[in-house]
Amino acid sequence: MAWYAYCISEKQAFPDLLRHRKPVPLDAVTGISGNQVFLYPASDLAVIVSEHNPDEPLVQKSAVDHAKVIADCFKMSTVLPFRFGTVFSDDEALRRSVRSNQRQFLTNLDRLRGKAEMHLKVVVDDCCREQDKPILMNRVGKEYLTSLRENATQQRERQTRARAVSVQMHRMFAPLDEEVSCKRDGTGKMMLDIAHLIDHKCIERYQNRYSTAAVQLKDCRMQLSGPWPPYHFVHRQSRVPAQHTPSRTAIPA
Known part of the structure; x- marks a missing residue:
């Protein structure tokens, strides 16, 4: 099963996740195409995701839904937004990416907290x-x-x-x-x-x-x-490999 990724947060920000090793539904938050949003536990981190069909195209409304999920999570905790269109092909791809970038994720969460x-x-x-x-x-x-x-x-x-x-x-x-x-x-x-x-x-x-x-x-x-x-302050040092990660435009004058 593919996972569409919205952002990363600290696991401790979601007490319900501390008692689970499997994805936990994030109530009252709806993702792209109306899909249920989940908290995916990965070490000390929580990856906010929803199930995704790779054959389903991402349209303009998908970008709006992507931003809304991040905004909703931002009300609860510090978040590191993923670029729009970030998809992991399966559980192993998601876990592997988090493992390889965990130190940078934790550093950024600490730097951007509050x-x-x-x-x-x-x-x-x-x-x-x-x-x-x-x-x-x-x-x-x-x-x-x-x-x-x-x-x-x-x-x-x-x-x-x-x-x-x-x-x-x-x-x-x-x-x-x-x-x-x-x-x-x-x-x-x-x-x-x-x-x-x-x-x-x-x-x-x-x-x-x-x-x-x-x-x-x-x-x-x-x-x-x-x-x-x-x-604008997340992707300077972290680079997350996934199926699709559109680039951000922020070039100093």
């Missing part, structure tokens, strides 16, 4: 939007080199601006850890995706700082969501 992720989307004007020009690929000599230099200069200016905004966010919110990605849309705006790791007990303080920042930073549009499970 912490949550807050997610900021920051939109700022592109400092180069008025002077942006296409590279003149059909030209040669001086015109072509000038075009290359202009575009390189614009790119450096964008990176400098993105870093400056990121540093400003870091100073205002003082997170325990962060991940930042930056991209540019077609309307001449730069969009920063910022994930901040904070103590769960500091959520209200963080939200108050956000309200202050939204007023002070007139040249930025900001959107806040969270608290979330620590999605």
Whole structure:
């Protein structure tokens, strides 16, 4: 039987699991395709899983269900989310993966205990939007080199601006850890995706700082969501072999 994996937690967070060696149903939590969710005991860890038919396709709603299970478990305990689509072919594959990664799992659980992720989307004007020009690929000599230099200069200016905004966010919110990605849309705006790791007990303080920042930073549009499970802070060192593990996008600007 294949197992679809949502996240990992500490066994001690679920007292009912301490008396069992076999998977125990996690009541009131429904998984992908409406399947029953189980706590699967593996040494000192609990793997949150549901039965899975490998021939059944994973659709957009499956991703929503995946995130909901993780969010429900996050209300009960520290969790290490698996990437969407992580499937273990049978019991042995699941146990083998946990055994080979157990030390890293326990280290991450200890590091992330009592912490949550807050997610900021920051939109700022592109400092180069008025002077942006296409590279003149059909030209040669001086015109072509000038075009290359202009575009390189614009790119450096964008990176400098993105870093400056990121540093400003870091100073205002003082997170325990962060991940930042930056991209540019077609309307001449730069969009920063910022994930901040904070103590769960500091959520209200963080939200108050956000309200202050939204007023002070007139040249930025900001959107806040969270608290979330620590999605961006789990997979830096742990790599779990399974049938399918889509990659996470979080590239610093």
